[in-house]
Amino acid sequence: MKIVAIIPARYASERFPGKPLALIKGRPMIQHVYLRAKKSPTLEKVVVATDDERIKRAVEEIGGESLMTSPSHRCGTERIAEAADLLRLSEDDIVVNIQGDQPLLEPVVIEELVRPLLLKSEILMATLAVPIKREEEKDDPNRVKVVLDREGFALYFSRAPIPFHRPPGESPVYLRHIGLYAYRRDFLDVFVRLEPGELEKAEKLEQLRALEYGYRIAVSITKYDFPEVDTPEDLKRVEELMTK
DSSP states (O other), X not given: OOEEEEEEEOSXXXXXXXXXXOEETTEEHHHHHHHHHTTOTTOSEEEXXXXXXXXXXXXXXXXXXXXXXXXXXXSHXXXXXXXXXXXXXXXXOEXXXXXXXXXXXXXXXXXXXXXXXXXXXXXXXXXXXXXXXXXXXXXXXXXXXEEEOTTSBEEXXXXXXXXXXXXXXXXXOOEEEEEEEEEEHHHHHHHHHSOOOXXXXXXXXXXXXXHHTTOOOEEEEOSOOOOOOOSHHHHHHHHHHHHO
């Protein structure tokens, strides 16, 4: 069994066109992400899957591996599934989905992410969450929240602040979803054949597709909090954090 990371990266982002090539301290963001992922001892291989030659060249400039994939994919998971086919991964391999907008990725979380799949063969998909510390993140629709059952599986993901807190009583611990995923390769093929569900279309969150069709997602809570870049303002914050 191999554990392979695939980083989907497309140029035509609606909120932030050209995001993978946005410069952070003089280096394209996709290069930061790739180099951070390569530091994980859990991963046997790291590959960028893109539909843009400029992104492919940026990865290869630092000696990285990249694949050209179809420009018609509806979501990053479909791009990853095509890349897994091109890499000829076997059914029992684990595919790690690292977003191309995570330039401060903490390499150690990869092991935390895949651990549920290594421990229990019935777990098909896993992701991460971190307790929210900054109050403004609770109401920020770009920061996805998640609520869990008692066994650590996701009940729901939302851009809204969930759970709703109705005083009196202590405020609940809010969890921010970190957009990293691990899939068993055979489940990845199942996932991309499912039609997008109504909740997914409403929230624009593709992980809801798995929940709508009855598949469980294991969620590991990590202490490592690294921001994702959704807007140019996020880019400035990440650059400030790197400078510190």
